[in-house]
Amino acid sequence: MKRLLPLLMACLLFAPLGVNAQVEIGIDGGVGWSKVSDFDATTTISIPTGNVRLGFPSDQLSFETLLSFDLVNSDGTLTIFSAYPGVNFPLGDGNYYLRGEAALQFISIESESESELGAGIGLGVKKPVGDTPISFRFEVAYDRWFDAKVNEVRVLVGLSMLVEG
Numbered sequence: 001m002k003r004l005l006p007l008l009m010a011c012l013l014f015a016p017l018g019v020n021a022q023v024e025i026g027i028d029g030g031v032g033w034s035k036v037s038d039f040d041a042t043t044t045i046s047i048p049t050g051n052v053r054l055g056f057p058s059d060q061l062s063f064e065t066l067l068s069f070d071l072v073n074s075d076g077t078l079t080i081f082s083a084y085p086g087v088n089f090p091l092g093d094g095n096y097y098l099r100g101e102a103a104l105q106f107i108s109i110e111s112e113s114e115s116e117l118g119a120g121i122g123l124g125v126k127k128p129v130g131d132t133p134i135s136f137r138f139e140v141a142y143d144r145w146f147d148a149k150v151n152e153v154r155v156l157v158g159l160s161m162l163v164e165g
Helices: 004-018
Strands: 023-036 041-057 062-073 077-091 096-109 112-128 134-145 150-163
Touching: 023 062, 023 134, 041 150, 062 096, 077 112, 096 134, 112 150
Parallel strands: none
Antiparallel strands: 023 041, 023 150, 041 062, 062 077, 077 096, 096 112, 112 134, 134 150
């Protein structure tokens, strides 16, 4: 499974380039909970934004990647870059969606660095704001980071805007 995940991530990142002329960009703020086996849980609050979204919507599905960057400087420097390429499958009237995603994280602590692979699933709703290209979003997601054995839950609230190509 871990050998196929980088290939899946590359497909999710680059396949949308030839699919559609529409692009959706957005920002999300939210709350995240992480639990590492045998350690205390951590809570992260990101307001007004913790993630940037880049999506390629169509009628049947939407290829969408969430990106985040965190820099923490205390007694040392911790840098985390996360990418969650995924596919949103519309449910019902099309405002609700089910999200399947791969997950990749690059972590650097001082002079040491590592990468982490994971996978996840989410459920969300995207409501248009009137007749504008702007939508309000709410999403709940779960990810499992394989090597670190971390369980992560995200609750995101955000805005996205559809840009016609």
